[in-house]
Amino acid sequence: MNTDSETLQRQAWMATLAKSSADMLLEVWQEAGLKPVFEWLRTPEIGAVMVRGAMGGTGAAFNLGEMTVTRCSLRLQDGVVGHAYVAGRDRKKAEISALCDALMQTDQATAVREKILDPLKDATLAARTGTAQKAAATKVDFFTLVRGED
Amino acid sequence: MYVAVKGGEAAIENAHSWLDEIRRGDTDVPELGIAQIRNQLALAVDRVMAEGSLYDPDLAALAIKQSRGDLIEAIFLIRAYRTTLPRFGSSRPIKTENMACMRRISATFKDVPGGQVLGPTFDYTHRLLDFKLAAEGSAEPALKAPAQADEVKPHITSFLNDEGLIQSEPQNDQTPPDLTREPLELPASRALRLQALTRGDEGFVLGMGYSTQRGYGRNHAFVGELRIGNVAVEVDIPELGFAVEIADIEITECETVNQFTGSKTEPPQFTRGYGLVFGQSERKAISMALVDRALRWKELGEDDTGAPAQDEEFVLYHCDNIQATGFVEHIKLPHYVDFQAELELVRKLRREANAAREAAE
Numbered sequence: 352m353n354t355d356s357e358t359l360q361r362q363a364w365m366a367t368l369a370k371s372s373a374d375m376l377l378e379v380w381q382e383a384g385l386k387p388v389f390e391w392l393r394t395p396e397i398g399a400v401m402v403r404g405a406m407g408g409t410g411a412a413f414n415l416g417e418m419t420v421t422r423c424s425l426r427l428q429d430g431v432v433g434h435a436y437v438a439g440r441d442r443k444k445a446e447i448s449a450l451c452d453a454l455m456q457t458d459q460a461t462a463v464r465e466k467i468l469d470p471l472k473d474a475t476l477a478a479r480t481g482t483a484q485k486a487a488a489t490k491v492d493f494f495t496l497v498r499g500e501d
Numbered sequence: 502m503y504v505a506v507k508g509g510e511a512a513i514e515n516a517h518s519w520l521d522e523i524r525r526g527d528t529d530v531p532e533l534g535i536a537q538i539r540n541q542l543a544l545a546v547d548r549v550m551a552e553g554s555l556y557d558p559d560l561a562a563l564a565i566k567q568s569r570g571d572l573i574e575a576i577f578l579i580r581a582y583r584t585t586l587p588r589f590g591s592s593r594p595i596k597t598e599n600m601a602c603m604r605r606i607s608a609t610f611k612d613v614p615g616g617q618v619l620g621p622t623f624d625y626t627h628r629l630l631d632f633k634l635a636a637e638g639s640a641e642p643a644l645k646a647p648a649q650a651d652e653v654k655p656h657i658t659s660f661l662n663d664e665g666l667i668q669s670e671p672q673n674d675q676t677p678p679d680l681t682r683e684p685l686e687l688p689a690s691r692a693l694r695l696q697a698l699t700r701g702d703e704g705f706v707l708g709m710g711y712s713t714q715r716g717y718g719r720n721h722a723f724v725g726e727l728r729i730g731n732v733a734v735e736v737d738i739p740e741l742g743f744a745v746e747i748a749d750i751e752i753t754e755c756e757t758v759n760q761f762t763g764s765k766t767e768p769p770q771f772t773r774g775y776g777l778v779f780g781q782s783e784r785k786a787i788s789m790a791l792v793d794r795a796l797r798w799k800e801l802g803e804d805d806t807g808a809p810a811q812d813e814e815f816v817l818y819h820c821d822n823i824q825a826t827g828f829v830e831h832i833k834l835p836h837y838v839d840f841q842a843e844l845e846l847v848r849k850l851r852r853e854a855n856a857a858r859e860a861a862e
């Protein structure tokens with residue numbers, strides 16, 4: 352994990368896992384049938400992160416309010432370490448996310464991507480597209496009435 | 502003399518069990534689930550998250566159920582829970598310009614890139630009671646139009662910024678003050694005021710914002726932009742050495758554009774008020790922006806007209822509904838000894854007044 356592109360990829364899959372629905376993550380994880388042996392470095396822990404906003408949308412930071420977050424870290428038998436920081440208080444979601452993070456750094460990456468990450472990404476994209484399409488249907492078309500100049 | 506009194510344990514216990522029973526209500530009626538509250542009373546959930554200052558829809562829904570729909574009581578429960586959580590860190594400032602907007606409107610420009618998007622608004626409803634809802638009808642699915650998932654809509658104030666017509670927002674890398682960690686001290690920075698306002702009581706902030714429109718600290722605001730949608734929360738992870746997005750959260754943002762004729766230190770230009778609130782709450786976001794702008798009078802070199810909305814001590818010390826309800830409601834709790842002293846005093850004064858009157862007669 353030294354190069355920028357590796358970091359970008361890892362950021363992307365960690366975001367996909369964090370933003371997935373806990374129910375769907377559990378479902379695709381169980382379907383994938385992966386049962387890696389691991390030890391905890393940090394068992395799932397619930398805490399908070401202070402969310403910051405920018406004054407005027409672009410200026411200096413201010414504290415908007417906290418959100419609940421669950422984090423954990425674990426190590427696979429071959430020594431690869433996986434981390435998870437996911438919003439909410441779902442310990443199982445954090446555990447599966449950290450396992451996927453670790454497995455993505457092993458030769459099982461292709462399987463994890465195909466069976467877990469891609470379906471999650473598709474579902475998130477479908478939800479976002481649906482929202483964008485409903486929003487688009489509420490976009491105002493202005494029209495000018497013909498002026499009676501004759 | 503201080504007299505310690507014990508008692509009431511049994512009464513309190515029985516009051517709690519009656520509260521449990523009355524919360525559940527008629528058992529012939531199905532019990533409310535957390536998911537039902539989260540989905541169907543979503544705006545109540547949003548208010549509890551915003552003023553409870555903790556983004557967690559499931560917890561907010563639970564608090565609403567536990568409080569029988571008393572939202573300030575629910576906010577109290579969330580604030581109490583919040584204090585039990587270890588703080589893992591802070592996010593980078595959320596990038597609202599990248600918001601996936603479900604609603605985005607401007608009252609200042611008709612034709613803006615990205616358009617005027619109404620979203621699921623109450624605005625153009627006729628406010629007539631819909632008796633169909635009482636009959637458990639199922640809703641028609643919303644219509645769709647072609648769109649991409651991550652179409653970004655530029656901030657409307659950025660167009661004014663390009664011409665230098667609006668004051669640009671100062672940047673700095675300082676850690677913003679946090680009123681959940683240090684007591685509120687005056688004068689407050691704008692960062693601290695915005696934190697207080699975003700978790701402030703919606704009704705109080707609304708009343709204060711309204712007062713600026715009615716002339717108490719008038720600053721002639723237009724809603725430059727109002728947007729609601731999802732924004733990614735990005736957190737630096739120390740053990741990884743890079744930042745990770747941990748969620749998309751729903752946010753309401755309002756930027757007001759205010760007339761400003763210039764002062765000794767500033768040229769004539771537009772200035773901003775800013776509102777940013779967890780969840781969907783445009784009433785709160787607009788009100789917050791109005792009050793933010795009114796409180797900026799000093800840094801903009803404007804006159805203090807003595808208006809309540811310009812008085813940061815008044816606004817900041819009274820906008821928090823948990824502090825307010827704690828102090829207002831505590832006077833219902835036993836004050837037997839205090840009142841005994843008052844009673845003695847009034848009796849004594851009456852005796853003296855009667856004696857003086859009799860002596861005069």
